[in-house]
Amino acid sequence: MAAPFAATHKAVEVGTGFDAERRKAERGAVGKIRQVLGEQLERVLAVAYYGVDNAFWEHERGVMTAAMLPIIGAIVRKAIEFAVTDLNEQVNVGVDRGSLEANLAKWARTYTYDLIKGIDGNTRKAVQQAMENWAITGGPIDELKNMLEPTFGKTRAELIAETESVRAFGQARMETWKESRVIVGREWRTAQDERVCPICNALNEQQAMLGQPFVTSFGEFWSEPAHPRCRCWTVPVIGYTARPG
Numbered sequence: 001m002a003a004p005f006a007a008t009h010k011a012v013e014v015g016t017g018f019d020a021e022r023r024k025a026e027r028g029a030v031g032k033i034r035q036v037l038g039e040q041l042e043r044v045l046a047v048a049y050y051g052v053d054n055a056f057w058e059h060e061r062g063v064m065t066a067a068m069l070p071i072i073g074a075i076v077r078k079a080i081e082f083a084v085t086d087l088n089e090q091v092n093v094g095v096d097r098g099s100l101e102a103n104l105a106k107w108a109r110t111y112t113y114d115l116i117k118g119i120d121g122n123t124r125k126a127v128q129q130a131m132e133n134w135a136i137t138g139g140p141i142d143e144l145k146n147m148l149e150p151t152f153g154k155t156r157a158e159l160i161a162e163t164e165s166v167r168a169f170g171q172a173r174m175e176t177w178k179e180s181r182v183i184v185g186r187e188w189r190t191a192q193d194e195r196v197c198p199i200c201n202a203l204n205e206q207q208a209m210l211g212q213p214f215v216t217s218f219g220e221f222w223s224e225p226a227h228p229r230c231r232c233w234t235v236p237v238i239g240y241t242a243r244p245g
Contacts, residue, residue, distance in 0.1 A: 018082070018169065018233055025078045026165040029071050034157040036067045041145070041152035044127055048144055051131070057124055065116045072112045075165050076104050079172030087176055087183075091238065095179035103175050108168075115164065126151040163228045170223040170234060177236045178210055185209040185237035188224075199226050207237055 040060065047056060084095055130147040137143065150156065177183035188203040190196045196204075202216040203226060213220035224232045 018086075018173075021078065021082045022165050022169045025075045025169070026161045029075060029161040029165060030154075030157055032071050033068075033161050034154060036064065036071075037152040037157055039067075040064065040123075041148060044148070045141060045145060048131065048134075048141060052127060057120065061116055061120050064120065065113055068116060069109065069112045072108050072115070072164060072168060073105070075168040076108050076172055077101075079169040080104060080176065082169070083173045083176035087180060087236070091180070091182065091236075095176055100175055100179050104172055107171060107175070111167075111171075119160070123151055159228055163225055163230070166225040166230060166232075167223070170225070173234065173236075174210065174223055180236075182238055183210065183236040185212075186234040187237055188214055188221075189233050189235060191231045195231070197227070200230065200232050203232065 040063075043060070044052060080097075080100060084097065084100070087095070127148065130144060130151075134144040134147060174186065177186065185207055187205060187207045190200045190204045192204065199216070199218045202218060203214055203221060206214050206216070208214045213222045224230055224234060226232060
């Protein structure tokens, strides 16, 4: 378990515009993700009468990764812009923008690949179940399309955009804090209203060093989000000890 900070370490109140900026990035991603999912649905329907095999899904993984990487990359670039500007205004420190962008570009590539593996697994299960049900009913192709709407429709696109924009902004902010050389950790914050879940409530105001996870009875969390549609954020902890009293 990671050692907690001393009580004298101070969390810096940066990121007052974080949620607004993240939501802008999220809104920009929703339409693009809907298009990506819609195009995948059309490819599934095109082979529905023949069935979908492992070769089909392997190809889809490559197509979806190539389509999603620019979307995640755009969110990351927006997050970098916000994080650098915000930290500089509040703490007045500079960061190596080139190094930061290189680190986050590498993260975006690796993360997008892992993200698509997760999306792909859930999609495959949903498609298989829908096709089995469709085979039993013997209905037209539009019936299958309707069965698959939750998997490829607006609600799922919104869920992916919201969750991944939180994750990308969180990662960008954390990498920016590392580059600052004065931020030593971060503090978890929640909305503190009736919608806060037990997982996030346990994380609220917990501090963790950069490079170490937040630890609760629910598990370890490296950064927000703690779960899909998580509304939490983190603030940096500056590397100095406050004067007593």
